[in-house]
Amino acid sequence: MNIALIAHDRKKDEMVNFIIAYETVFENHILYATGTTGTRIMDVTKLSIHRFMSGPLGGDQQIGAMVATNEMDLIIFLRDPLMAQPHEPDITALLRLCDVQGIPCATNIATAEILVKALERGDFAWRELVHKYKPGEL
Numbered sequence: 095m096n097i098a099l100i101a102h103d104r105k106k107d108e109m110v111n112f113i114i115a116y117e118t119v120f121e122n123h124i125l126y127a128t129g130t131t132g133t134r135i136m137d138v139t140k141l142s143i144h145r146f147m148s149g150p151l152g153g154d155q156q157i158g159a160m161v162a163t164n165e166m167d168l169i170i171f172l173r174d175p176l177m178a179q180p181h182e183p184d185i186t187a188l189l190r191l192c193d194v195q196g197i198p199c200a201t202n203i204a205t206a207e208i209l210v211k212a213l214e215r216g217d218f219a220w221r222e223l224v225h226k227y228k229p230g231e232l
């Protein structure tokens with residue numbers, strides 16, 4: 095399963111602690127992240143993560159491109175709802191694309207926990223079928 099991990103600055107500690115708690119689940123999947131989030135997680139876990147650009151430099155858009163082509167299966171995006179971001183249009187675009195493609199996207203830790211437990215149970219196994227098709231074929 096392709097999973098994207100993204101956290102705004104004041105949510106990064108929460109993200110890191112969350113990933114540590116569920117490292118044994120995440121180690122079975124292909125992980126992607128925006129630049130700084132990925133570095134922070136790799137610093138404290140054994141996980142290997144493909145890092146895109148930092149969010150403000152286009153990382154959200156790069157993950158959005160994978161969503162657009164239906165290659166991303168699940169996103170955990172711990173947004174900071176109390177601080178304006180310079181790249182707000184990119185964030186909105188990514189969330190919109192998740193709705194376009196019907197991709198599960200948790201924007202807070204409570205939802206993230208539910209999605210990870212579902213992932214652990216195999217509830218998203220049907221997504222593997224999607225990978226058999228080229229972008230646009232479905």
Ligand SMILES: O=C(CO)COP(=O)(O)O
Binds near residue numbers: 102185
């Ligand atoms: O800004 C972000 C997402 O919108 C996150 O980017 P970083 O992980 O590079 O801090």
